[in-house]
Amino acid sequence: MNVHFTVNGEEREAAVQGPESLLFVLRERLGLLGAKDACEQGECGSCTVIVDGDLVCSCLVMAADAEGTEVLTVEGLATEDELHPVQQAFVEHGAVQCGFCTPGFVVATAHLLEHQPAPTEPEIREALSGNICRCTGYGALLRAVQSMGGASP
Amino acid sequence: MDIDRPRSLDETLAAAGEYPDATLLAGGTDVMVEVNFRTRQVRRVISLRGVADLSEWNGTRIGAGVTYRRMELGPIPALAQLARTVGSPQIRSVGTLGGNLGTASPAGDTHPFLAACDASIEVRSRDGGTRILSWSEFLTGPKLNALKPGEVITAVVLPEHLPARQEFGKVGVRSAMVISTVSACVMRDEEGRTTVALGAVGPTVLRAARAEEMMSAESHPSAEALAEFSRLVSDEVRPITDHRSTEAYRRHASGVLARRLLERCLAA
Structure with a gap:
């Protein structure tokens, strides 16, 4: 079966086998390796993408059910020349250790700031509660997000 | 694998009637875990993504497709409280009320709310029309419910009047992404009737x-009455020991949690 959807603004078609996940199709069929494959049960947030405006774990989206949707992955945030402001803030605050969780945190943060440009610390912690950093680099992550408070994402 | 993508409730019921063994897919947050871990065979899917009828929320009738995110922002206090404890923003943006009933986990976080207010579940099918089941008729066992082949959960119907004083709480190892060790919902109306x-x-x-009957007779519960309420709750629950907790801890935590929620109701 083939699914047709918009990925990072481009119309895409991908072959899909059985009930496999959107995460699998993004990585293995479309070569978009930003969303990471870790827990496969929605626990870790490393595969976070935005589907039709909703922040989701792409491992929990059935690819066949993504027909007609608009998907935004971490690859769709930066332009050719410029990092997305969230990525820039992560760089400036050293909010990256091993980097595995980073794409998920970046997407979740971009989604948060789009809806809440000046979140409080508890709001940041709650908005990012579905993303796990097993290097435990939460302090720098929090400071990076706080540095953007009030700035338009 | 085949997938149907109905655009209306009628189309959904037609598809479910034709393929009664199909997997109904709403948010996918339970189904896809089983798919990823290869514990569920999926041969045909009926996707509910495009069925706007299921996402309608009119007062006390809440469509099965309403997400935790919407419950979290909605007007019903305990429903909003419980929705906020479910999973993470990623789970709440797609997970649905109907999905929580379809999965029928003993730890389903909407269930204490639905039971405390005596909610009904509306199910429909192409051939059998509409059935309205009480929460206790619908939830029949661990991961078991009363859905018949071809039936679709369409809505939850709440009583017209809900007590203003209603509280939900749960116990788990962290605040996010946790399956309840114990969850509870307490409601107390103007006359003191407590559930x-x-x-x-x-x-x-x-x-x-027994805890309900005892507390409903107390207009101004004393410290002793609260302690007795807590003891009765601990006595009436039927927990087991599993990988998540022990029977003894769950029994103890049930009484403590129920008393705290009642105290919040009394303070409100």
Whole structure:
């Protein structure tokens, strides 16, 4: 079966086998390796993408059910020349250790700031509660997000 | 694998009638875990993504497709409280009320709320029309419900009047992404009639009937009455020991949690 959807603004078609996940199709069929494959049960947030405006774990989206949707992955945030402001803030605050969780945190943060440009610390912690950093680099992550408070994402 | 993508409730019921063994897919947050871990065979899917009818929320009738995110922002206090404890923003943006009933986990976080207010579940099918089941008729055991082949959960119907004083709480190892060790919902109306429902401490959500009867007779509960309420709740739950907790801890935590929620109701 083939699914047709918009990925990072481009119309895409991908072959899909059985009930496999959107995460699998993004990585293995479309070569978009930003969303990471870790827990496969929605626990870790490393595969976070935005589907039709909703922040989701792409491992929990059935690819066949993504027909007609608009998907935004971490690859769709930066332009050719410029990092997305969230990525820039992560760089400036050293909010990256091993980097595995980073794409998920970046997407979740971009989604948060789009809806809440000046979140409080508890709001940041709650908005990012579905993303796990097993290097435990939460302090720098929090400071990076706080540095953007009030700035338009 | 085949997938149907109905655009209306009628089309959904037609597809479910034709393929009664199909997997109904709403948010996918339970189904896809089983798919990823290869514990579920999926040969045909009926996607509910495009069925706007299921996402309608009119007062006390809440469509099965309403997400936790919408419950979190909605007007019903305990429903908003419980929705906020479910998973993470990623889970709440797609997970649905109907999905929580379809999965019918003993730890389903909407269940204590539905039981405490005596909600009904509306199910429909192409051939059987509409059935309205009480929460206790619908939830029949661990991961078991009363859906017949071809039936679709369409809505939850709440009583017209809900007590203003209603509280939900749960116990788990962290605030996010946690499956309840114990969950509870307490409601108390103007006349003092008190209901208390507990999840994850029995094969399905359960009501602590003796604790309810005792507390409903107390217009201004004393410290002794609160302690007795707590003791009765702990006595009435039917927990097991599993990988998540022990029978003894769950029994103790049930009483403590129910009393705290009642105290919040009394303070409100």
